[in-house]
Amino acid sequence: MAIIDLLEEIYSTISANKARSSLTILGIVIGIASVIALVAIGQGAQGSIQASIESIGSNLLIITPGAQRGPGTEVSAGRGSAQTLTLADANAIKSDVASVKAIAPEVSRRYQITAKGQNTNTQVTGTTSSYPEVRNVQIDQGSFISEQQNISLAKVAVLGPTARDDLFGAEADAIGQYIRINNVQFKVIGITKTKGGTGFLNPDDAIYVPLGTAQGYLSGNSNSVSDINIEVDAQSDMTATQQEITNLLLQRHNIASASLADFSVISQADIVATATSVTGTFTILLSAIAGISLLVGGIGIMNMMLTTVTERTREIGLRKAIGAQRKDISLQFLTEAITLTFTGGFIGILLGWFLAYLAKAFFSLPSAITLSSILLAFGVSTAIGVVFGYYPARRAAQLNPIEALRYE
Numbered sequence: 001m002a003i004i005d006l007l008e009e010i011y012s013t014i015s016a017n018k019a020r021s022s023l024t025i026l027g028i029v030i031g032i033a034s035v036i037a038l039v040a041i042g043q044g045a046q047g048s049i050q051a052s053i054e055s056i057g058s059n060l061l062i063i064t065p066g067a068q069r070g071p072g073t074e075v076s077a078g079r080g081s082a083q084t085l086t087l088a089d090a091n092a093i094k095s096d097v098a099s100v101k102a103i104a105p106e107v108s109r110r111y112q113i114t115a116k117g118q119n120t121n122t123q124v125t126g127t128t129s130s131y132p133e134v135r136n137v138q139i140d141q142g143s144f145i146s147e148q149q150n151i152s153l154a155k156v157a158v159l160g161p162t163a164r165d166d167l168f169g170a171e172a173d174a175i176g177q178y179i180r181i182n183n184v185q186f187k188v189i190g191i192t193k194t195k196g197g198t199g200f201l202n203p204d205d206a207i208y209v210p211l212g213t214a215q216g217y218l219s220g221n222s223n224s225v226s227d228i229n230i231e232v233d234a235q236s237d238m239t240a241t242q243q244e245i246t247n248l249l250l251q252r253h254n255i256a257s258a259s260l261a262d263f264s265v266i267s268q269a270d271i272v273a274t275a276t277s278v279t280g281t282f283t284i285l286l287s288a289i290a291g292i293s294l295l296v297g298g299i300g301i302m303n304m305m306l307t308t309v310t311e312r313t314r315e316i317g318l319r320k321a322i323g324a325q326r327k328d329i330s331l332q333f334l335t336e337a338i339t340l341t342f343t344g345g346f347i348g349i350l351l352g353w354f355l356a357y358l359a360k361a362f363f364s365l366p367s368a369i370t371l372s373s374i375l376l377a378f379g380v381s382t383a384i385g386v387v388f389g390y391y392p393a394r395r396a397a398q399l400n401p402i403e404a405l406r407y408e
Contacts, residue, residue, distance in 0.1 A: 024340055025340055027298075032380070034294075035376075036356065036369065041359055042287070043367075044368040045366050046275075046283070047368055060135070060229065060232075061242055063265050064085075066262060085105075087211075093245055099233045101231045103130060103229070110123050111182050124207045124214070126211045129144065129145055133231060139192060155187065155217070156210065305336065316399050321401045333392055333397075334390060337385045337386075337392070338382065338385030339385075341384045345381030356369055
């Protein structure tokens with residue numbers, strides 16, 4: 001059968017059953033669009049999380065406290081909730097580990113903040129003058145905390161742009177204004193530049209105060225710290241520095257084995273790897289759920305093609321009687337199935353792209369449509385057409401021409 005004749009026959013057949021063909025294509029459209037949109041959102045979230053992690057600093061190690069796990073310890077506190085790290089630990093790391101470029105211990109906790117009748121609940125971080133270098137924080141207005149202010153327990157604060165907007169408004173000049181944290185008055189001396197972010201751990205929704213002030217007036221503990229942030233000299237030194245710090249703290253805390261450590265030394269690569277693994281698994285799960293609708297769409301194509309074979313039994317018998325081969329009949333019905341899935345796949349890709357755009361524009365969900373996801377969608381469309389169109393095509397090709405001509 002000539003290709004042009006085959007295409008004309010397929011167009012005629014599909015056009016003759018517009019409603020049935022449209023509903024069959026719709027099943028594929030929904031499946032492909034779901035896969036494209038969900039994969040785009042998953043990949044966008046993965047890229048956004050990775051960018052956020054990389055923006056917190058370069059060559060970064062974070063030491064977090066945690067309750068010691070060992071024989072006789074049945075219940076342990078969650079990571080970061082225990083008070084096993086001290087300012088002395090940070091000073092020891094700074095003096096004993098040569099590859100440490102800068103270090104910034106911190107005390108962090110959420111507080112209710114008030115200013116001029118406005119209030120917000122945000123993260124307050126007590127830290128040192130090294131924090132901007134270690135955690136890649138840049139100042140937009142004013143200045144950051146100085147070492148002298150930390151030593152003198154000065155009641156000064158640096159606001160993130162979101163915290164500034166919540167307390168004073170986006171257009172207000174907050175420098176020199178006063179805020180109250182835990183009923184203690186602080187003077188605003190600086191505003192940080194926008195990093196971008198949303199949610200509970202938005203880096204722009206933060207307030208920074210001197211470490212000594214936070215320990216003395218807010219946390220009530222002048223010794224322990226929540227985290228120790230470390231900038232390493234070079235990326236090539238990260239692993240060795242991580243191990244050296246671990247050994248030092250084990251020795252300082254009188255712990256014999258790393259498995260019993262009451263702290264964790266986490267590198268930026270560890271955080272990225274964990275986040276990538278989680279978002280990757282989430283994307284696969286979403287794709288698998290969306291794939292179910294593709295399976296349903298494929299079954300719909302098989303059902304339509306089987307119905308078509310039954311309705312066109314006499315036609316098949318006539319074609320075979322005048323010389324059509326099995327391969328011609330099989331090719332015709334298989335091509336019809338692939339045409340339906342290709343049409344649905346193309347429309348589905350456009351719809352999926354549009355849904356991903358809507359998710360980003362109206363719901364602030366990051367999305368990223370890649371060439372690989374589009375090629376995957378076309379590949380899946382083709383596979384569905386072949387897999388679910390093969391049996392009806394084979395069944396049509398095997399019909400006995402005499403019995404087919406007698407079919408009523």
